[in-house]
Amino acid sequence: MQEVIVDLKVAPSTFYRWRRLGKAPRSIKLPNGDVRIRRSEYDRWLAEREDVA
Template sequence: MTTPRDKLTLAEVCAELRISRSTFYDWRAKGRAPRCIKLPNGDLRIRRADLDRWLAALEDAA
């Protein structure tokens, strides 16, 4: 079962990665960002599991 903490806000993801919102949106436009959930109000959420998988894939590529 998922909890609200399983879904991170864009601000939380940017703070964790130490990047700006504009950098995240640039990565997203280029298809390089983790999978996002777009809410009806336009806000984005990122599942913790998707962020962790995305980071692991970057580690393998390094």
């Protein structure tokens, strides 16, 4: 998840707020409590937000 935060250039608190509001890419919670985002899910999420200029 840290890679996504760095890639988006947002504060961790912003990303966690997006997650809480359901506006972040879908994530997977592992049995040890770690959270992961699949690359394909992240790419899909970004594509949905792309502006056509």
